[in-house]
Amino acid sequence: MPTAIYAGSFDPPTLGHQELIRRASSLFSMVIVAVGINSDKSNLFALEERMQMLREISSELRNVEVTQFDGLLVDFARLRGATILIRGLRVVSDFEHEFQMSLTNRTLAPEIETAFLMATAEHMFVSSSIVKEVARLGGDVSKLVPPAVADRLKAKFKHG
Secondary structure, rough: OOOOEEOOOOOOHOOOOOOHHHHHHOOOOOOEEEEEEEOOOOOOOOOOHHHHHHHHHHHOOOEEEEEEEEHHHHHHHHHHHEEEEEEEOOHHHHHHHHHHHHHHHHHHHOOOOEEEEEEEOOOOOOOHHHHHHHHHHOOOOOOOOOOHHHHHHHHHHHOO
């Protein structure tokens, strides 16, 4: 079975991310969860915090590695010997952007495939942006993110 990369900003990791990592780990011999470094993006959590949260929520999966990358994802995939890029689809509006990225990646690296995994019905509405907004306003995010992430959000926004 090939090695796959699941890349994103994961700011913060959600239950949807965790579910996708779990499902990917059952499909591929190795899943590299790669946190992208994007200096144009303002993140709530520092890179190391996001990586630590991802390590915590995937700790029981022996074939999952969490790391960081900078630059083109296909270059990182080649460097790591990965032949599959995992992309999650939550809603129809995700598809257009992900389809464009997939075709771009295929043009740059025809030997690397993109595999789309659909979100489960219970997580399809959850996004990191929504989670941050709910947490910022003092709402309960316990049904949206793993417990360790909920604790960090609570601390970040200083809510009860």
